[in-house]
Amino acid sequence: MLDIQALRNDLDQVAARLQARGYALDIAAFNRLEQERKTAQTQTQDLQAKRNASSKQIGIAKSKGEDVSAILAEVAGLGEQLKANETRLADVQAELQSLLLNVPNLPHSSVPVGKSEADNVEVRKVGTPRSFDFEIKDHTDVGTPLGLDFDTGAKLSGARFTLMRGQIARLHRALAQYMLDVQTEQHGYTECYTPYIVNAETLLGTGQLPKFEADLFAAKKGGQEGESEALYLIPTSEVTLTNTVRDEIVAAEALPIKLTAHTPCFRSEAGSYGRDTKGMIRQHQFDKVEMVQIVHPESSYDALEQMVGHAENILKALELPYRVVLLCTGDMGFGAAKTYDLEVWLPAQDTYREISSISNCEAFQARRLQARFRNAQGKPELLHTLNGSGLAVGRTLVAVLENYQQADGSVTIPTVLQPYMGGLLAICA
């Protein structure tokens, strides 16, 4: 959520910055609502002040045993007037709030202006794609004989669900364990285990609601009918980790807060029909090791660069070629002020594919969350929040299968994963 003060004071400039990311702010609607809010609020507050003063007088008079009927006559009818005004004010403020909740974050000045993926800027390329002296198979062809089972996944749950068996399942687990160990032992994140099902308020805090409900899975208690409050499956543990500071005022000394968790993520992938339908690139359920940092506003851009490094270290250790991309204004997510993507080399697709996305949300989430710290003046101030994948486990598995495939159909195990695989050097059918 943007600071409403920024919109009041500098509406045209805010609108221009939003335009850069392809969002057309309804300036007229905002101005009209603000005007209505102002009159409704002053009128309401005047009436409230009048009522409070009279009530106080009544209290004083009664304690002295005086007659209060004169004052009572004065406030007759005030109640109804007040109620009408209060209702109007509440309506206008709710409208303003919902307008505000649907406005994306402002891009940082260092973010390149662009319309789509095509305008993203490559920052660096690391590692050299391996050359193959046999015909490259994609991860589905490599994985299927080793235990990757899309048919059973579809039978159990539908399209975009996968079952893994045997060594593939173990490799998947090894990746997650390894990532979690690196993030906790080498990069200083605190390991968390979080709920996978959350309430609407939590999703409002990180920005998935109210705008993106269609991208989520909702859950209800078995046998429950009707309009009970919906619960949702988390689309990423960014949601739970970041919400740990919702409605908190944390001590400045506690910063930065660095959290990580390995969780499944559930996404309905609405609007992506027809994209990446083959294989496990785009799933309704996938595992991810998430990094979240909650930091002092002054250090959030340093933290962003660090977190990119924390994600890169996993790819380096796995010896997977990748590139770092700075997203343009048009390709960034709703809450991000600046985002780097890490894209891993997939030889069968002959291209780099997103495997991690690391964003600084500045105070955008913190404002929704009311997540604050006490600044040097002792005043509560909004924190900055950052999140990033470190990494997406399913896509890393895809990358390992493709990059480490051998002519005989086996897949060698990256050195750092071997201890997690009981010393296995390769898996084969």
Place this chain on the structure above:
RNA sequence: GGAAAGGUGGCAGAGUGGUCGAAUGCGCCGGACUCGAAAUUCGGUAUAGCGGUCUCCGCUAUCGUGGGUUCAAAUCCCACCCUUUCCGCCA
């Protein structure tokens, strides 16, 4: 699932219709005392919004959430959420 208790400021905790935004303690900030610190002592210390003559003043809202009663609600009524304890069920 059943029963009970409870949700008040940064924290602990009093307050059961009226000068209550809320006692007291802790914490924090400033002063005094001290060579300095501790102890002691004095004063200050919520958040958000609106308005103004805008380093300050005034007003409004906020005691889990939402509704209701009333001239007036932390306090009374209703619904919901959450927490704790006990019982039941359960990995």
